[in-house]
Amino acid sequence: xxxxxxxxxxxxxxxxxxxxxxxxxxxxxxxxxxxxxxxxxxxxxxxxxxxxxxxxxxxxxxxxxxxxxxxxxxxxxxxxxxxxxxxxxxxxxxxxxxxxxxxxxxxxxxxxxxxxxxxxxxxxxxxxxxxxxxxxxxxxxxxxxxxxxxxxxxxxxxxxxxxxxxxxxxxxxxxxxxxxxxx
Numbered sequence: 465x466x467x468x469x470x471x472x473x474x475x476x477x478x479x480x481x482x483x484x485x486x487x488x489x490x491x492x493x494x495x496x497x498x499x500x501x502x503x504x505x506x507x508x509x510x511x512x513x514x515x516x517x518x519x520x521x522x523x524x525x526x527x528x529x530x531x532x533x534x535x536x537x538x539x540x541x542x543x544x545x546x547x548x549x550x551x552x553x554x555x556x557x558x559x560x561x562x563x564x565x566x567x568x569x570x571x572x573x574x575x576x577x578x579x580x581x582x583x584x585x586x587x588x589x590x591x592x593x594x595x596x597x598x599x600x601x602x603x604x605x606x607x608x609x610x611x612x613x614x615x616x617x618x619x620x621x622x623x624x625x626x627x628x629x630x631x632x633x634x635x636x637x638x639x640x641x642x643x644x645x646x647x
Contacts, residue, residue: 499602504542
């Protein structure tokens with residue numbers, strides 16, 4: 465009788481522990497998904513600002529305007545269901561569009577004096593900062609999630625419920641080195 469009660473108590477404790485770990489893993493995975501979704505919202509705002517800058521360039525260079533709008537047309541929304549590779553691809557696409565815009569601004573310096581350009585470029589920079597911050601938060605969430613699913617004994621529950629490691633967002637190529645401060 466005591467043995468039966470002891471076995472039932474141990475099984476009950478194990479079941480409660482599995483439920484607790486599974487809930488903890490689900491919570492952290494949802495935090496990762498939310499982080500990626502937040503990045504998507506900020507990327508969308510940044511793309512909207514880039515569209516406004518593209519419209520401003522239209523009067524200066526139809527070719528560059530078309531190039532920028534073609535790049536913008538390739539934009540895909542980033543949602544909780546997206547992967548870090550999707551977010552990285554959109555980041556690279558945005559950098560490409562911004563590079564085309566900078567070519568126009570270099571060719572037509574009077575754009576820089578335009579108040580709409582200055583205000584919109586400030587918005588782009590603000591969104592850039594928000595995206596960077598969200599990327600850091602996302603990568604921190606991924607670190608915590610990946611640690612949870614790899615640490616014993618939680619890793620047992622993670623494998624039972626098919627939790628898999630999430631990928632980190634990448635640093636833009638060429639941005640990992642400190643720029644030269646030479647004058």
